[in-house]
Amino acid sequence: xxxxxxxxxxxxxxxxxxxxxxxxxxxxxxxxxxxxxxxxxxxxxxxxxxxxxxxxxxxxxxxxxxxxxxxxxxxxxxxxxxxxxxxxxxxxxxxxxxxxxxxxxxxxxxxxxxxxxxxxxxxxxxxxxxxxxxxxxxxxxxxxxxxxxxxxxxxxxxxxxxxxxxxxxxxxxxxxxxxxxxxxxxxxxxxxxxxxxxxxxxxxxxxxxxxxxxxxxxxxxxxxxxxxxxxxxxxxxxxxxxxxxxxxxxxxxxxxxxxxxxxxxxxxxxxxxxxxxxxxxxxxxxxxxxxxxxxxxxxxxxxxxxxxxxxxxxxxxxxxxxxxxxxxxxxxxxxxxxxxxxxxxxxxxxxxxxxxxxxxxxxxxxxxxxxxxxxxxxxxxxxxxxxxxxxxxxxxxxxxxxxxxxxxxxxxxxxxxxxxxxxxxxxxxxxxxxxxxxxxxxxxxxxxxxxxxxxxxxxxxxxxxxxxxxxxxxxxxxxxxxxxxxxxxxxxxxxxxxxxxx
Numbered sequence: 001x002x003x004x005x006x007x008x009x010x011x012x013x014x015x016x017x018x019x020x021x022x023x024x025x026x027x028x029x030x031x032x033x034x035x036x037x038x039x040x041x042x043x044x045x046x047x048x049x050x051x052x053x054x055x056x057x058x059x060x061x062x063x064x065x066x067x068x069x070x071x072x073x074x075x076x077x078x079x080x081x082x083x084x085x086x087x088x089x090x091x092x093x094x095x096x097x098x099x100x101x102x103x104x105x106x107x108x109x110x111x112x113x114x115x116x117x118x119x120x121x122x123x124x125x126x127x128x129x130x131x132x133x134x135x136x137x138x139x140x141x142x143x144x145x146x147x148x149x150x151x152x153x154x155x156x157x158x159x160x161x162x163x164x165x166x167x168x169x170x171x172x173x174x175x176x177x178x179x180x181x182x183x184x185x186x187x188x189x190x191x192x193x194x195x196x197x198x199x200x201x202x203x204x205x206x207x208x209x210x211x212x213x214x215x216x217x218x219x220x221x222x223x224x225x226x227x228x229x230x231x232x233x234x235x236x237x238x239x240x241x242x243x244x245x246x247x248x249x250x251x252x253x254x255x256x257x258x259x260x261x262x263x264x265x266x267x268x269x270x271x272x273x274x275x276x277x278x279x280x281x282x283x284x285x286x287x288x289x290x291x292x293x294x295x296x297x298x299x300x301x302x303x304x305x306x307x308x309x310x311x312x313x314x315x316x317x318x319x320x321x322x323x324x325x326x327x328x329x330x331x332x333x334x335x336x337x338x339x340x341x342x343x344x345x346x347x348x349x350x351x352x353x354x355x356x357x358x359x360x361x362x363x364x365x366x367x368x369x370x371x372x373x374x375x376x377x378x379x380x381x382x383x384x385x386x387x388x389x390x391x392x393x394x395x396x397x398x399x400x401x402x403x404x405x406x407x408x409x410x411x412x413x414x415x416x417x418x419x420x421x422x423x424x425x426x427x428x429x430x431x432x433x434x435x436x437x438x439x440x441x442x443x444x445x446x447x448x449x450x451x452x453x454x455x456x457x458x459x460x461x462x463x464x465x466x467x468x469x470x471x472x473x474x475x476x477x478x479x480x481x482x483x484x485x486x487x488x489x490x491x492x493x494x495x496x497x498x499x500x501x502x
Contacts, residue, residue, distance in 0.1 A: 033350035048154030059143025065129025166480030189247030193352030277332030292329030345405030349382035371433025373413030375451035
């Protein structure tokens with residue numbers, strides 16, 4: 001067991017496994033928060049506990065005789081669990097290419113480990129039964145670190161599997177209750193975080209859904225029935241479209257705002273919105289409404305100033321993007337289609353958005369406020385966002401800008417406390433603002449360190465009622481926890497802010 005090649009392979013296995021867990025399972029796939037993956041999580045948890053035992057045994061002990069046979073049995077059990085896990089993954093979800101490549105490298109590297117380890121185990125099996133404590137210099141500490149890591153994630157995965165039943169979202173059909181009659185709705189960006197839930201709600205409520213996607217491979221994950229298009233010019237002029245929901249566009253929060261990234265963000269929004277405009281111009285029967293996705297970034301960086309739909313803007317990159325999208329939407333409507341520019345806040349859900357990125361660090365007790373923590377966060381629960389979009393489709397009085405955020409925005413420090421409470425974890429580790437600004441520049445300033453105190457004045461005046469107007473209740477519902485009896489101290493309420501006329 002003193003072979004540096006063997007221990008190098010073990011260290012490589014640890015590194016690949018850590019990458020697969022953190023990048024794929026936690027950050028991109030968010031497996032611990034997907035109720036459909038309970039069985040996969042149990043398999044991961046069991047395998048990680050076996051890994052913890054193996055790493056400690058190989059790092060600090062030399063089992064011989066029957067105990068060496070037990071080690072061999074554990075290795076065989078790990079292989080069996082991995083094979084079952086591969087089948088479960090293919091059955092329940094579509095693995096991204098990077099995860100498949102990582103799994104292939106893990107399998108090849110594990111085979112190499114077994115090839116080097118087999119002669120050692122055969123030698124140990126031939127000796128009298130015993131267990132000798134040994135030290136393998138710094139490799140023992142590498143094995144200890146690996147054992148601790150897989151033990152923590154193993155326990156966490158088993159606990160996550162146990163809570164899966166509580167994470168099942170409510171029936172989607174009720175989210176589209178505002179739409180009377182059967183509608184034919186075109187949705188761009190239908191495979192995204194908001195779009196997929198919207199499509200699910202519309203389809204469940206019996207509406208006919210047409211989706212535009214640039215990647216047809218993602219469409220099988222959407223609920224049926226629906227019509228999938230890769231080009232809007234495939235829609236004939238005599239086809240009926242009752243409403244268009246335009247959500248497509250390069251995400252603002254994915255990647256640094258390099259010059260190239262800024263151009264992609266802007267062009268993607270303008271391109272699809274102009275295509276929607278050309279479609280409307282071709283259609284013989286014009287849609288009733290165009291719901292055009294914008295964002296609260298339209299207002300720019302405004303500090304503690306309360307903002308409603310008629311408030312002025314302050315120039316910055318996010319304002320430029322939102323303004324361009326809204327103007328393109330108005331042009332697409334051409335004065336004959338009602339256009340609603342939905343200025344969406346921070347959408348909360350486990351499978352995307354800001355909350356999806358925060359769950360892992362907060363669940364491991366590493367969360368806390370960002371920068372000063374005083375910046376406002378205009379949040380909205382995912383299902384309320386979908387309900388508001390459906391409300392905007394059906395409410396003929398709504399036109400122009402509509403703020404899509406809960407009526408009780410909170411400061412970032414209060415959000416961190418609320419999320420920590422909802423997860424039963426401390427939330428006191430701050431992220432230094434100077435560090436974020438130095439690393440991310442305008443991206444950090446506009447999306448992380450500064451905020452807007454946005455009030456959904458037009459939504460409220462139009463009769464819309466939020467199912468989750470208060471943060472603690474929203475987090476409890478999203479995370480499958482019992483609903484709190486009353487708002488906790490520290491969460492700003494409407495009564496604590498200046499009165500606004502609607």
